[in-house]
Amino acid sequence: MGVILKPLVTEKLTKLGDKFNRYGFRVQKDANKLQIKQAVETMYNVTVVEVNTMIVPSKKRSRYTKSGVITGKRPAYKKAIVTVKKGEEIDFFSNI
Numbered sequence: 001m002g003v004i005l006k007p008l009v010t011e012k013l014t015k016l017g018d019k020f021n022r023y024g025f026r027v028q029k030d031a032n033k034l035q036i037k038q039a040v041e042t043m044y045n046v047t048v049v050e051v052n053t054m055i056v057p058s059k060k061r062s063r064y065t066k067s068g069v070i071t072g073k074r075p076a077y078k079k080a081i082v083t084v085k086k087g088e089e090i091d092f093f094s095n096i
Contacts, residue, residue: 002039002043003027003028003031003035003036003039004025004026004027004036004039004040004043005025005026005027005028006025006026007023007024007025007026007090007092008024008025008026008079009092010024013081016081017089017090020083021083021084021085021086021088021089022081022082022083022084023081023082023084023090024079024080024081024082025040025079025080025082026077026078026079026080027053027078027079027080028078029055029077029078031078031080033051033053033080036051036053036080036082037051037082040082040090044090046084046085046088046089046090047084047085047088048082048083048084048085049083049084049085050082050083051080051081051082051083052080052081052082052083053078053079053080053081054078054079054081055076055077055078055079056076056077056078056079057076058073058074058075058076059073059074060072060073061073061074
């Protein structure tokens with residue numbers, strides 16, 4: 001399995017992509033910035049200028065059902081925000 005797990009397509013990241021050529025990806029927890037840069041450059045044929053990473057903490061969730069409250073948590077994951085060279089862009093929906 002590769003370093004990049006999936007692209008993140010949210011409203012905030014879409015605006016960042018339109019204005020500042022920044023795109024978000026969910027990546028493996030043990031991946032470093034150089035591995036992420038190489039993976040994005042080979043997968044999307046773009047030049048990566050900068051990579052910022054962050055670990056998103058886990059969140060507790062609960063819901064109410066007939067049998068009572070069910071609690072659980074969403075797992076923590078690592079997110080990478082990649083800045084692409086000016087004039088280039090990544091189109092996530094080109095192969096649909």
